[in-house]
Amino acid sequence: MHELSIVAGLFETLLEQARAHNAREVTSVRLKVGLLSGIVPELLVSAFDMYKKGTIAENAALDVETVPLGVRCRTCGAESRKEDFILACPACASADLEIVQGTEIFLERIELEIDELAVF
Amino acid sequence: MPTKEVIVLQDLLGTNKKIAAEIRAELEKRGILAVNLMSSPGAGKTTLLEQIAVRLKTEAAMAVIEGDIETERDAERIRAKGVPAWQITTGGACHLEAKMIGRILPAVDPGLDFLFIENVGNLVCPASYELGEHLRCVLLSTPEGDDKPKKYPKAFTTSDVLVLTKADLLPYLPFDIDKVVREALDLNPKLRVFVTSAVTGQGLDELIAFLRHSLEELRHRHA
Numbered sequence: 146m147h148e149l150s151i152v153a154g155l156f157e158t159l160l161e162q163a164r165a166h167n168a169r170e171v172t173s174v175r176l177k178v179g180l181l182s183g184i185v186p187e188l189l190v191s192a193f194d195m196y197k198k199g200t201i202a203e204n205a206a207l208d209v210e211t212v213p214l215g216v217r218c219r220t221c222g223a224e225s226r227k228e229d230f231i232l233a234c235p236a237c238a239s240a241d242l243e244i245v246q247g248t249e250i251f252l253e254r255i256e257l258e259i260d261e262l263a264v265f
Numbered sequence: 266m267p268t269k270e271v272i273v274l275q276d277l278l279g280t281n282k283k284i285a286a287e288i289r290a291e292l293e294k295r296g297i298l299a300v301n302l303m304s305s306p307g308a309g310k311t312t313l314l315e316q317i318a319v320r321l322k323t324e325a326a327m328a329v330i331e332g333d334i335e336t337e338r339d340a341e342r343i344r345a346k347g348v349p350a351w352q353i354t355t356g357g358a359c360h361l362e363a364k365m366i367g368r369i370l371p372a373v374d375p376g377l378d379f380l381f382i383e384n385v386g387n388l389v390c391p392a393s394y395e396l397g398e399h400l401r402c403v404l405l406s407t408p409e410g411d412d413k414p415k416k417y418p419k420a421f422t423t424s425d426v427l428v429l430t431k432a433d434l435l436p437y438l439p440f441d442i443d444k445v446v447r448e449a450l451d452l453n454p455k456l457r458v459f460v461t462s463a464v465t466g467q468g469l470d471e472l473i474a475f476l477r478h479s480l481e482e483l484r485h486r487h488a
Contacts, residue, residue: 147359147390154277162271172268176277183393183419230418232453240454250277259267 148184148192151250156196158252163201168257171202175254179212179247181230186211214247281394284363288370288397292380293487297373298480299380301396303420304404306386309430311339312463313404314381318346320473325378325480330369332361332385339383349374360390363397378480392419400479402426407440414449421452426459428472433462 159171174193178184186209193207214227220239227235232242276282292299302310314329321327328349331339340352351369353361361384373380382398384391403424405413408431414421421427427449435442446458457475461468 147393150358150362151277154280158273158275158277162273166269166271168269169266181419181422182278183390230422231451232422232455233451252273252275252277254270254272254274257269257271259269 148188149196151184151189152192152196155193155252156200156202159200159202159255162255163257166257167260168201169260170258171205171255172258173206173208173256174202174252175208175210177210177212177249177251177253179249180214180228181244181247182250184250210253212247212249212251215245216242217245218242278393281363284367285395285397288363288366289399291370292397292399293483295375295377296484296487297375297377297380298400298476298483299382299396299398300400300402300476301382301384301391301398302402302404303384303388303391303424304386304406305388305409308386308404308406308409309463310383310386310404311342313428313430313461314343314348314383315346316463316466316469317381317473317476318343318348320469321379322347325477326374326376327379327381328373328377330366330380330382332365332383334358334385355385358385359387360385360394361396362394366396379476388413388417388420392423399483400425400476402428404428404430405445406431407434407438407442411439411441411445414445414452418452421449421456424453424456426457426472426475428468429458429460431462431464432460432467433464 163171178186189209190207197203197205216227217224218234218239219241221237223234223236225235233240234242304310329343331350331352333339333354334357335354337352340350343350353365382396401424403420449456459468459472
């Protein structure tokens with residue numbers, strides 16, 4: 146399981162963002178996780194809760210949205226959404242597919258509390 | 266206290282993907298084909314590499330990067346075949362990442378033909394990390410059982426090659442090889458399948474011929 150190493154990378158980004166915006170605290174984090182990302186959302190939340198103690202995101206809530214697999218067929222051009230991992234075009238059964246979504250682990254947005262003194 | 270929402274839109278695996286792309290480009294410039302071997306522990310990755318080393322010895326130059334949680338054992342086995350090998354010990358991490366390969370790259374002989382990367386034995390996590398390879402190769406050994414492709418789909422959907430190992434044990438095991446191939450191809454119709462045995466040598470020449478063909482294609486594309 147490598148959810149913890151994903152979370153370690155996430156915290157680097159959170160710190161950078163907090164610094165860039167003079168934030169006192171990160172209060173909310175929203176991720177998009179692809180069905181074929183190899184990441185289990187529940188484990189990601191556990192890893193996040195473990196990691197956040199004593200950090201700028203100590204009180205942050207992590208919200209994870211699962212993104213289905215999206216494919217584009219290079220043979221017939223059909224775009225399909227898939228709930229399974231079978232890499233054949235549902236329209237024409239071609240194997241020549243491009244995966245257009247569903248492999249990503251994306252930090253979509255965060256909410257910060259800004260130190261009032263730092264805001265002009 | 267004022268609250269601010271920030272839209273970040275950052276791929277958390279983006280750093281790894283970027284490093285992998287740099288490694289891939291560098292290897293292509295040198296005309297080296299990189300192969301990432303993934304499987305559960307004990308499927309026979311190191312043994313397959315030993316067999317490839319024996320067969321390629323005089324005809325092509327290869328090197329191996331070994332990933333394990335602990336010990337130099339696998340690298341020592343490869344070196345015993347006269348092949349340069351680097352050992353990465355992850356100290357607990359369940360997969361290799363591109364930056365670990367990047368650290369070794371400057372030491373890799375630019376005159377190589379093949380660079381094999383043996384991932385940490387694990388059928389789950391390595392599938393999420395590109396290492397700069399040109400071919401992803403998943404191994405499945407017959408004693409592991411014929412139900413694995415659908416149970417561990419990501420390793421099979423993201424691979425180019427499936428090597429079934431320990432085929433010499435088929436007479437002793439309830440392993441339905443047609444079912445495995447069918448289910449693996451259901452997941453990924455582009456998968457190239459090789460049925461092999463390190464004991465009898467079955468399928469190894471075919472696999473090596475495919476690797477050589479892939480190397481020629483790579484050099485042709487980047488000539």
